[in-house]
Amino acid sequence: MDKQPGMQKTLFEKIWDKHVVKTIEDGPSVFYIDKHFIHEVTSPQAFAGLKKRGIPVFRPAQVVATADHNVPTLNQHLPIREEMSRKQVDALISNCAEQGIELYGLGHPFQGIVHVIGPELGITQPGMTIVCGDSHTSTHGAFGSIAFGIGTSEVEMVLATQCLLQSKPKLMRITVDGTLQKGVVSKDIVLYILSKISASGATGYAVEFAGSAIRSLSMEARMTICNMSIEMGGRCGLIAPDSTTFEYIKGRKFAPAGVIWDQKKTEWEQLFTDPDAIFDKEYHFIAEDIQPMITYGTNPGMGIGVNEFIPTQDQVHASDKSGLTKSLTYMGLKEGAPIKGQSIDYVFIGSCTNSRIEDLRMVASFVKGRKKAENVEVWVVPGSKQVEAQAIKEGIDKIFEAAGFQLRQPGCSACLGMNEDKIPAGKYCISTSNRNFEGRQGAGARTLLASPLTAAAAAITGKVSDIRELL
Amino acid sequence: MPLPLQKIKSRFVPLNIENIDTDQIIPARFLKATTREGFGKNLFRDWRYINDDENQPRSEFVLNQPVFSGEILVAGKNFGCGSSREHAAWSLLDYGFRVVVSSFFADIFRNNALNNGVLPVQVTEAFLEKIFAQGPETELLVDLENQSIRILNGEDTSGKEENTETFDINPYKKTCLLNGYDDIDYLLSLKPEIEIFEKQRGGN
Numbered sequence: 001m002d003k004q005p006g007m008q009k010t011l012f013e014k015i016w017d018k019h020v021v022k023t024i025e026d027g028p029s030v031f032y033i034d035k036h037f038i039h040e041v042t043s044p045q046a047f048a049g050l051k052k053r054g055i056p057v058f059r060p061a062q063v064v065a066t067a068d069h070n071v072p073t074l075n076q077h078l079p080i081r082e083e084m085s086r087k088q089v090d091a092l093i094s095n096c097a098e099q100g101i102e103l104y105g106l107g108h109p110f111q112g113i114v115h116v117i118g119p120e121l122g123i124t125q126p127g128m129t130i131v132c133g134d135s136h137t138s139t140h141g142a143f144g145s146i147a148f149g150i151g152t153s154e155v156e157m158v159l160a161t162q163c164l165l166q167s168k169p170k171l172m173r174i175t176v177d178g179t180l181q182k183g184v185v186s187k188d189i190v191l192y193i194l195s196k197i198s199a200s201g202a203t204g205y206a207v208e209f210a211g212s213a214i215r216s217l218s219m220e221a222r223m224t225i226c227n228m229s230i231e232m233g234g235r236c237g238l239i240a241p242d243s244t245t246f247e248y249i250k251g252r253k254f255a256p257a258g259v260i261w262d263q264k265k266t267e268w269e270q271l272f273t274d275p276d277a278i279f280d281k282e283y284h285f286i287a288e289d290i291q292p293m294i295t296y297g298t299n300p301g302m303g304i305g306v307n308e309f310i311p312t313q314d315q316v317h318a319s320d321k322s323g324l325t326k327s328l329t330y331m332g333l334k335e336g337a338p339i340k341g342q343s344i345d346y347v348f349i350g351s352c353t354n355s356r357i358e359d360l361r362m363v364a365s366f367v368k369g370r371k372k373a374e375n376v377e378v379w380v381v382p383g384s385k386q387v388e389a390q391a392i393k394e395g396i397d398k399i400f401e402a403a404g405f406q407l408r409q410p411g412c413s414a415c416l417g418m419n420e421d422k423i424p425a426g427k428y429c430i431s432t433s434n435r436n437f438e439g440r441q442g443a444g445a446r447t448l449l450a451s452p453l454t455a456a457a458a459a460i461t462g463k464v465s466d467i468r469e470l471l
Numbered sequence: 472m473p474l475p476l477q478k479i480k481s482r483f484v485p486l487n488i489e490n491i492d493t494d495q496i497i498p499a500r501f502l503k504a505t506t507r508e509g510f511g512k513n514l515f516r517d518w519r520y521i522n523d524d525e526n527q528p529r530s531e532f533v534l535n536q537p538v539f540s541g542e543i544l545v546a547g548k549n550f551g552c553g554s555s556r557e558h559a560a561w562s563l564l565d566y567g568f569r570v571v572v573s574s575f576f577a578d579i580f581r582n583n584a585l586n587n588g589v590l591p592v593q594v595t596e597a598f599l600e601k602i603f604a605q606g607p608e609t610e611l612l613v614d615l616e617n618q619s620i621r622i623l624n625g626e627d628t629s630g631k632e633e634n635t636e637t638f639d640i641n642p643y644k645k646t647c648l649l650n651g652y653d654d655i656d657y658l659l660s661l662k663p664e665i666e667i668f669e670k671q672r673g674g675n
């Protein structure tokens with residue numbers, strides 16, 4: 001129900017109401033989109049659809065493109081070897097050129113994972129509506145925007161009309177209060193929430209994250225949380241903007257400046273949930289309860305503290321029993337066993353969840369002066385060219401080199417194993433990405449999701465370790 | 472344009488697994504095409520074949536068992552979670568499925584399916600169990616107009632309430648699906664209104 005003027009509104013509703021062009025009786029709303037990010041994998045069929053209809057892109061200036069999902073992370077200056085991947089990237093280049101869309105493709109200093117570059121360029125701003133043909137578009141919600149992933153037909157709709165048909169989701173608030181323990185970071189918060197509410201716990205909801213533990217996080221850490229709101233099934237995740245948000249945006253390439261900045265900032269300061277606004281569902285968690293987390297199964301809700309034991313049949317919900325056996329068989333793990341000490345073959349530090357400069361700094365500060373274990377291969381894949389350049393500027397590349405880590409070039413890489421960066425079948429990979437589905441990192445690959453710190457600890461010890469014992 | 476869908480009477484393929492994510496429906500390495508066709512042969516690829524080899528089908532997997540057939544896929548709770556890849560819907564359609572029945576669907580998958588003329592039918596857990604308990608000969612009747620799904624297991628079930636369930640669908644989406652309309656045509660017809668909206672809010 002639409003609220004009457006003067007009624008208390010949530011952050012989501014404030015933004016939503018400003019973007020409804022009209023509401024179809026008994027149906028969805030025509031919802032206006034401010035920014036549309038596109039990439040090579042989910043856009044070609046949408047452009048083909050437009051061509052078939054004989055219509056151009058409606059608002060090319062509101063579309064930004066990059067190549068990330070399918071690109072190699074070594075030798076990016078060379079032509080892409082794999083033919084199908086090359087064709088997709090070429091299609092993106094020609095589609096953008098034909099339609100006048102700004103493309104930060106391979107070789108461009110702004111290229112990178114779509115959800116890393118939007119914020120870092122100041123394109124992502126509070127109060128906006130943002131979509132992309134990629135489910136982790138929820139990342140941008142960390143700025144207090146409504147941002148969500150769409151399918152290719154919807155990409156076509158937005159290219160054609162800058163609008164989508166959307167039904168208003170239900171509203172959920174997840175509040176995390178308190179102070180995190182040392183060695184516990186934002187990735188652990190979101191893995192902890194997932195372990196409590198499950199991989200479908202927020203399906204149908206827009207999720208606002210609130211509370212003192214969330215407020216105290218940096219922008220990059222907030223992005224990690226909103227990034228994984230889709231792993232709970234959430235339509236989107238969002239955090240009210242505050243001084244941390246404004247400081248992060250100010251001065252970035254496409255951020256407003258001068259008088260417009262002041263005007264925008266005043267607008268953005270209105271973007272918060274009113275004290276008496278009502279959510280359809282609320283959860284509360286305590287930051288002090290959260291340990292460094294790790295997943296043992298094949299969906300991101302199957303997580304435990306690193307010192308805990310893999311659950312047994314009688315510890316999981318009745319409906320999850322068959323899932324547990326199937327997952328553990330795939331993972332080659334045993335119910336009731338400790339996860340700590342599990343030997344690891346690969347470490348992947350990257351993806352739109354944890355590949356920003358703060359993530360790399362966090363890993364580097366722990367790894368400095370240490371060496372990776374013999375049995376592991378370590379890939380660090382920065383989220384963007386700018387992150388890569390900054391890491392080099394700060395000497396982080398040297399620290400990684402000395403530790404035996406491979407610093408690769410930006411892209412999605414082993415997050416989804418579309419390019420050559422695949423984890424071999426049966427091998428264990430501790431990964432800072434967001435999905436541990438069967439085969440996600442390569443057919444038969446076994447993924448354990450964790451924070452950059454926990455991943456770094458495993459890189460040094462060669463097994464699942466408690467970072468708190470090493471700091 | 473999606474194919475219109477009114478009534479589907481068909482046997483079903485049972486896939487009694489929960490949380491089937493889109494990486495299982497169509498693994499990422501098959502997303503490299505630039506057209507919408509031909510994804511059916513890679514549907515559930517890693518569950519269908521050993522070592523990714525089409526000459527080595529896994530005999531225990533339902534799609535490889537000739538006793539199961541039909542245009543309806545019946546799957547466990549939380550079907551279609553994970554990535555936004557519309558390729559999941561395209562691969563189901565290309566394989567020949569017009570309806571997916573589950574007790575819960577992930578949001579993005581639901582939208583993608585509807586946009587491509589694949590109907591997600593959400594039933595109760597109990598009804599889902601009941602379908603899974605049927606033999607491979609049993610047919611299901613999905614009637615979009617009446618928003619109902621019925622188990623037709625040979626007996627005269629017309630009077631049996633427990634063999635029928637109704638399901639929800641957004642009325643707008645229902646009209647689209649019944650007629651094979653498509654959202655883009657509708658949105659294009661609104662362009663003048665969209666332009667007025669843009670002017671009133673002063674751009675962004």
Ligand code: SF4
Pocket residue numbers: 068069113114115134136351352353411412415416433434
């Ligand atoms: S890094 Fe992974 S999750 Fe993020 S956009 Fe790329 S493929 Fe998607």
